[in-house]
Amino acid sequence: MMTPQTEAELAEIVAGAEGSLRIQGGGTRGIAGAGEGLSTAKLSGVTLYEPGSLTLVVQAGTPVAEVEALLASEGQQLAFEPMDHRGLMGTSGVPTMGGVFAANVSGPRRIQAGAARDFLLGVRFVDGRGEVLRNGGRVMKNVTGYDLVKLMAGAHGTLGVLSEVSLKVLPVPEVVSTLTVSGCDLAQGIAVLSAALGSPFDVTGAAYDPAAQVAYVRLQGFADSVAYRAGQLTKALARFGEVELVEESASLWQGIRDVSALAGQAGDVWRISVKPSDAVTLIPSLGAVRTFCDWGGGLVWALMPAGSDLRAKMKVPGHATLVRGEGQARFHPEPAPLAAISAGLRAQFDPRGILNPGLMR
Amino acid sequence: MEMPPPNAAILARKVELIQKLSQVLPSDAIISDEAETRAYECDALTAYRCPPMLAVLPRSTEEVAGVLRICHEMGVPVVPRGAGTSLAGGALPTADCVILGVARISAVLETDYDNRIIRVQTGRTNLSVSGAVEAEEFFYAPDPSSQLACAIAGNIAMNSGGAHCLKYGVTTNNLMGVTLVMMDGTVVEIGGAHLDAGGLDLLGVICGSEGQLGVVTEATLRILRKPEGARPVLIAFDSNEVAGACVSDIIKAGVLPVAIEFMDRPCIEACEAFAKAGYPMCEALLIIEVEGAEAEIVHQLRLIAEIARRHNPVELREARDADEAARIWLGRKSAFGAMGQINDYMCLDGTIPVSALPLVLRRIGEMSDEFGLKVANVFHAGDGNMHPLILFDANKPGDLELCEAFGAEILKLCVEVGGCLTGEHGVGIEKRDLMLHQYGVGDIEAQLRVKDVFDPKWLLNPAKVFPLSTTEARRGAVLAAE
Numbered sequence: 001m002m003t004p005q006t007e008a009e010l011a012e013i014v015a016g017a018e019g020s021l022r023i024q025g026g027g028t029r030g031i032a033g034a035g036e037g038l039s040t041a042k043l044s045g046v047t048l049y050e051p052g053s054l055t056l057v058v059q060a061g062t063p064v065a066e067v068e069a070l071l072a073s074e075g076q077q078l079a080f081e082p083m084d085h086r087g088l089m090g091t092s093g094v095p096t097m098g099g100v101f102a103a104n105v106s107g108p109r110r111i112q113a114g115a116a117r118d119f120l121l122g123v124r125f126v127d128g129r130g131e132v133l134r135n136g137g138r139v140m141k142n143v144t145g146y147d148l149v150k151l152m153a154g155a156h157g158t159l160g161v162l163s164e165v166s167l168k169v170l171p172v173p174e175v176v177s178t179l180t181v182s183g184c185d186l187a188q189g190i191a192v193l194s195a196a197l198g199s200p201f202d203v204t205g206a207a208y209d210p211a212a213q214v215a216y217v218r219l220q221g222f223a224d225s226v227a228y229r230a231g232q233l234t235k236a237l238a239r240f241g242e243v244e245l246v247e248e249s250a251s252l253w254q255g256i257r258d259v260s261a262l263a264g265q266a267g268d269v270w271r272i273s274v275k276p277s278d279a280v281t282l283i284p285s286l287g288a289v290r291t292f293c294d295w296g297g298g299l300v301w302a303l304m305p306a307g308s309d310l311r312a313k314m315k316v317p318g319h320a321t322l323v324r325g326e327g328q329a330r331f332h333p334e335p336a337p338l339a340a341i342s343a344g345l346r347a348q349f350d351p352r353g354i355l356n357p358g359l360m361r
Numbered sequence: 362m363e364m365p366p367p368n369a370a371i372l373a374r375k376v377e378l379i380q381k382l383s384q385v386l387p388s389d390a391i392i393s394d395e396a397e398t399r400a401y402e403c404d405a406l407t408a409y410r411c412p413p414m415l416a417v418l419p420r421s422t423e424e425v426a427g428v429l430r431i432c433h434e435m436g437v438p439v440v441p442r443g444a445g446t447s448l449a450g451g452a453l454p455t456a457d458c459v460i461l462g463v464a465r466i467s468a469v470l471e472t473d474y475d476n477r478i479i480r481v482q483t484g485r486t487n488l489s490v491s492g493a494v495e496a497e498e499f500f501y502a503p504d505p506s507s508q509l510a511c512a513i514a515g516n517i518a519m520n521s522g523g524a525h526c527l528k529y530g531v532t533t534n535n536l537m538g539v540t541l542v543m544m545d546g547t548v549v550e551i552g553g554a555h556l557d558a559g560g561l562d563l564l565g566v567i568c569g570s571e572g573q574l575g576v577v578t579e580a581t582l583r584i585l586r587k588p589e590g591a592r593p594v595l596i597a598f599d600s601n602e603v604a605g606a607c608v609s610d611i612i613k614a615g616v617l618p619v620a621i622e623f624m625d626r627p628c629i630e631a632c633e634a635f636a637k638a639g640y641p642m643c644e645a646l647l648i649i650e651v652e653g654a655e656a657e658i659v660h661q662l663r664l665i666a667e668i669a670r671r672h673n674p675v676e677l678r679e680a681r682d683a684d685e686a687a688r689i690w691l692g693r694k695s696a697f698g699a700m701g702q703i704n705d706y707m708c709l710d711g712t713i714p715v716s717a718l719p720l721v722l723r724r725i726g727e728m729s730d731e732f733g734l735k736v737a738n739v740f741h742a743g744d745g746n747m748h749p750l751i752l753f754d755a756n757k758p759g760d761l762e763l764c765e766a767f768g769a770e771i772l773k774l775c776v777e778v779g780g781c782l783t784g785e786h787g788v789g790i791e792k793r794d795l796m797l798h799q800y801g802v803g804d805i806e807a808q809l810r811v812k813d814v815f816d817p818k819w820l821l822n823p824a825k826v827f828p829l830s831t832t833e834a835r836r837g838a839v840l841a842a843e
Contacts, residue, residue, distance in 0.1 A: 052609035053715040053745070075615055104557065115557055117565060118534045133807050134800070139712040140744035141531060141784035143520045143569050144792070144799050145826060146808040150533065150565020154558060171615030194475045200498070200589045202653060225657035232654075275476050275554035298476075298556050319559030332559040337549045342561045344814035349807070360560055 001037035007124065007132060007163040013038060014161060015130020020357050023157035025061060025099030030089040030324060031156060033356045040098050043163055048138070051076060055121065055138050057166040060098025067097055071169055079170035080116050081107025081253075087263040089324055098162040104154030107257035108205040108218065111197065111295045117153035119168045125152060125160035128350025138166040151345070157356045159349040173204075173220035177230055178249035181215040183241040184208070187280050189215045190297040192240045194276060197296050199236060201229040206296040207256045210283060215240070218253060261292045262303045268325030270310045272300040274318035282316050331360050362409055362450070362790050365824050365836065367457035371437055375414055378435060378459075382417060385427030390465075392416040401460045404445040404452040405507070406791060408707075408761060413440065413454035418462045422540055422548060422578040425461065429576065430546030432459055438820050439544070441572035443515025444486065446507040448708055449789025451519060451571050455824060463514045466578055469493045478537060478554050480581045483514035487521075490582065499584045502529035505785070506697060517577050520569030522785035525650075527743040528619040529585070531785065533568040538581035541567060541574075544816045553581055566811060571787050572822045574815035591619065591652035593689045594662055596669045597643040597676040601625055601726075601738075604645035605718035607672045608742045611649070612715065616664050621743035622648040622693050625722070628700070628737035628750070629692070635699030638692035641676045647742065648693050696739045697750075704752040706737075707764050711775030712784030713745045724774055725749055732767040734760075746784035747775065773798050788826045796828055805831050 004010040014021065020035025027039065043061040050056075051074040058067060064082060071077050082100040085091065099105075101123075106115040113119075122136030135148035152159060181192045189208035192215040196203045205218030217233065219226045234243045246252065255261075262269055267289055274282055276297035283291050288302040304310055307327055311320050319332035334342060339361065346353070346360075375393070382391055392398055393415050403410040414437075419425045432439050442452040442462045454460050467484035474497055481490055487508040490501040504523035505511055511521070517539065522531040529535070538552030552564045567574050598604040608621055624632065624646045633640050640646060647669075651661040662679060669677055680686035692699075700706045713721050722738065729736045740748040749771055753764035772782050772795055782792045782799050796805060805827060812819065812835075819835045 050714060050716050052613040054612060055714065074613075104562070106557075110556065114530060114534050117557075117562060118530060127807065131803055133804050135804060135807070137779065137781050139714060139746075139780050139784070141522050141526065141712050141741075141746045142781045143531075143785055143787050144781040144783050145788060145796060145805070146811055147520070147533065147565055147569045148807060148811070150562045150568075151811075153565070154562050159561070171617060174615075191475075197477060198474055198499075198586050200586045200654075202588070221653075222657060222660045224660055225654050228654050228656045273555045273557055273559070277473075277475050295556060317553055318555040321559070334560050335550075337543075337547055338551065338560065338563065341549075341563060341814060345561060345811065348810040348814060 001039050003039050003042040005042045007043065007126070010040070010043065010161060010163055011126045011130050011132050014126050014128065017354055020354050023161050023356050025096030025102065026094040028089065028091045028093045028095045029085045029099060029103055030091055031359065033359050035357065038161065040161060040163065041094065041096060046070060047164065054169050055166060056169050057138055057164065058097050059164050060096060060162040062097045064095045064097060064100060072172070075172050076169045077172045079109055079113040080119050081109045081257050082116060083107050083257050083259070088259050088269060097165055101153050101165050102155065102157050102162055108207060108253055108294055111206060112202070112204045113170065117150050120149050120153050120165060121168055122166040123149050123152045123162055124164040125162045127160040128352055128355050133160065140168060156359055158346055158360050159355070161355065175221065175223045175226045176248065176250045176253070177219050177226050178246040178252055179217045179230060179233055179237065180244050180246060181237050181241045182213065184213055184215050186210055186283055188240050189213065190276060190280050192237055193217070193296040195237060196233060199233060201233050205253055205256070208293040208297065209261060210291050210293065216252070216256065218249070256294060259292060259301050262290055262301055265290065265303055268304045268306050268308065269323045270302045270304060270320050271323045272302060272314070272318060272320040274298060274300065274316050278316040278318065282314065285315060286310060286313055363829060364411065364455055365829065367455060371457040372414060374435060378437060379415065381431045382428060385431065386417060386419060386424055390418045390420065390424070392418070401442065401454060404447040404450060406448055406450040406453065406789065409450055409453055409790065411454050411456055413458050413460040414456060416460040416462060418465050420465045422542060425542045425576055425578050426546045426548050428459070428461060429542055429544055433545045433818065433820060436818065436820065438823055440822050441514070441518065441576045443484070443512030443518065444510050446511040447515060447519065447787065447789055449783070449787045449791040451787050451789040451825060453790055461576060463512065463578065470579065473554070474499065476554055477584055478581055479584050480579060481513060483517065483577050483580055484512050487511050487513060487516055494584050498587045500587050501582055501584055502535055503532045513580055514577055517568050517580060518570065518572045519787035522746065524620045524622060524741060527621060527741065528617060533565060535583045536564060536568055536580060537583055539564060539567060539577045540579035542576045542578055544575065544818065544821050571789065571826050573812055573826060574821065588652040589654050590658055591650055592658050592662065592680050593648050593650040593686050594665060594680065595678040595689045596647045596649065596674045597641045598645045598672065599643060599675050601645045601722040602719035603672050604647055605722065607647065607669055608718065609715050610668050611665055612743065614664060614668055616661050618649045618651045618661065618743065620650040621741070623738065623740050623742035624693065624696065625738040627735060628696055628739045631699045631703055631737060632692035632696050635702055636692050636695040638688050640692050643675050648689055693739070700737060700750050700752070705755040706750040706752050707768055709747065709749045709751070709768050709771055710783045710786040711747050711772045711780055713747060713775050713778050713780035715742070715745045717778040717780070718742065718745065721747065721774060721778060725771055728767060728770055732763060734764055734767055745780065769795060790825055793826060794828050809835065
């Protein structure tokens with residue numbers, strides 16, 4: 001495993017590479033590829049933190065935990081709640097900020113605050129030629145030229161190796177409360193989440209557990225406001241089932257974020273993004289061992305018997321990623337015209353095809 | 362502002378082009394008469410004008426595809442146009458181009474409250490998207506000042522923001538899917554009612570690409586339920602620096618208002634004369650809006666007032682009712698109109714880290730003296746998106762050029778302090794030649810390579826965004842091949 005300590009070293013390694021490179025941060029997200037290992041873990045450290053501007057600039061290999069601790073000291077946080085994959089994947093290692101953005105990892109609050117890509121303000125990266133490039137910056141609003149920042153988020157290192165990221169952070173809410181609605185079948189459960197998300201009460205998490213038949217609705221903010229909104233929503237959701245208020249429920253949402261419902265069980269793990277209401281027809285059609293819904297139903301996690309072709313059973317629009325498992329494409333095949341654009345972009349950024357080759361197609 | 366000279370070979374084929382276009386468009390969709398093409402000679406950056414060779418107004422995605430396919434075959438440049446409200450010259454034609462206007466494609470295709478989306482054709486105006494879902498108490502969040510007139514197509518092209526994006530984000534954060542017509546006429550669907558791309562985030566790079574990668578004819582947009590209430594507070598200070606420091610302290614304290622607007626004395630005076638909103642005469646004014654449940658509004662306003670009082674405001678005025686709230690917003694919302702009444706002005710759009718506000722405001726003041734041109738500042742302070750309005754006299758020879766030189770210095774300053782050239786208006790032609798202050802040659806080249814993939818012949822809005830010197834070889838290669 002090559003572990004450059006500076007961006008210049010990283011650029012030199014990529015420029016001089018004679019074969020494929022397997023790019024990783026902390027290696028916790030189970031992205032397996034062919035080629036020589038190249039980790040950004042030693043590119044570590046905070047370049048700039050301005051709490052009054054809600055901005056943070058860190059090197060790509062900086063551990064997520066280190067960033068979270070720093071932000072917590074100023075009452076701030078990563079509002080897109082990046083998942084920690086270690087439990088689900090059975091991996092060890094240290095999740096890094098570069099890895100979070102390379103994989104566009106977003107947790108429950110994605111539905112209200114946005115995805116990792118929405119918080120990424122700027123990037124520095126090394127493209128497949130070994131050139132150091134940058135895009136975006138460290139300000140909240142920036143339409144100066146093309147938004148390659150978004151393109152790099154979720155590119156899984158196939159367009160370039162992230163060396164530095166700048167991002168927007170947000171204040172930690174004063175209170176986290178959760179309403180649970182029990183005794184809901186799948187259709188009712190998704191209906192609870194739709195009703196909650198369509199209310200004026202600023203819901204920041206909306207998950208449903210088909211096994212337990214419980215819907216979870218999260219409220220965050222100032223104590224008085226959360227108490228009021230919880231009261232209003234309790235009334236609004238009572239028609240679906242028994243509503244209970246769980247106070248101080250941060251750890252509950254950490255479990256939802258990390259998909260603990262599916263952890264530690266044998267089989268393939270799929271992550272499916274669909275229109276929320278389509279979850280109702282999708283889930284019964286899968287023949288899954290276990291499922292879990294986040295994002296109001298729009299994110300379905302499915303534990304499937306090893307080797308089963310989930311995509312063949314998926315009859316609704318959206319996409320499915322094989323997060324844990326072998327023998328099938330990790331990413332959902334793109335329609336031909338989009339695949340051609342993606343291939344064109346990869347050829348421009350990585351003309352030799354050495355960065356995580358084959359990973360995304 | 363330099364534009365590439367029109368290609369005589371293209372102009373010579375105008376009749377042939379019209380004949381081909383009439384095979385895919387009804388005759389009333391092709392505007393070729395010189396008197397009529399003049400209506401498309403500029404956008405809201407009116408200092409620059411050039412009538413196009415033709416304008417076309419298709420009524421469907423298929424017609425757009427037909428137009429682009431023909432222009433692609435004939436090597437004719439195309440400048441897409443939403444409602445023509447760009448402040449950056451994004452829709453400025455060249456004499457040898459076809460203006461492709463989407464104004465006639467404006468239907469609502471689907472509203473889905475359970476899934477909180479609306480699908481519209483992109484000629485629809487921003488405000489009428491919210492209008493379409495208002496009865497169900499929903500709204501579309503990005504709210505550029507021109508929202509009454511500007512089209513979703515232009516919003517997507519420029520990744521438009523607005524006063525409320527501190528909380529809700531800009532267009533790219535609210536855009537879920539598009540129907541994109543490529544320059545060769547291929548129609549592709551990207552994204553949809555589900556969240557996040559499966560492969561590369563193509564939606565993310567199309568949004569804000571200023572009509573250079575394709576023409577977006579339909580869009581799936583996220584809609585939100587309206588909050589129960591909203592209330593502004595007006596806080597007056599006797600210095601810009603103190604107002605800037607107050608903004609930073611509010612954000613640091615964990616309060617996240619939906620909007621923090623800033624106006625300086627020249628702007629306050631002009632607005633007051635124009636709109637008579639009853640603003641206090643002071644050096645700097647903040648309008649801060651919070652929203653949510655009543656308990657939330659009260660709590661946030663209390664915190665904001667506590668922080669503001671530490672900075673000794675000369676006045677702090679909370680809206681007690683809807684009428685007072687409207688009066689607080691009245692002056693701010695009429696700021697651009699007010700400035701236009703008293704002067705010609707150029708509106709800049711540089712964005713800076715909030716921490717640099719006091720320094721940048723002071724330097725703009727100093728430069729104003731050096732250039733001998735007045736500046737009024739009105740902007741979105743919460744996210745550092747400045748809008749300095751430089752006042753000049755269009756009838757005075759040399760004044761526009763002086764104003765542009767001053768503007769360029771302000772934008773360079775924004776970049777120097779860690780900011781950028783444009784926060785929400787786009788580069789267009791206006792900031793095109795400053796791009797190398799923001800980015801290195803390699804960084805620009807990486808962006809050009811993206812256009813090479815989507816539009817290899819460089820026909821879509823080709824003379825915008827990047828300095829002409831950096832794109833000459835690409836644009837030239839196509840001309841040479843014709």
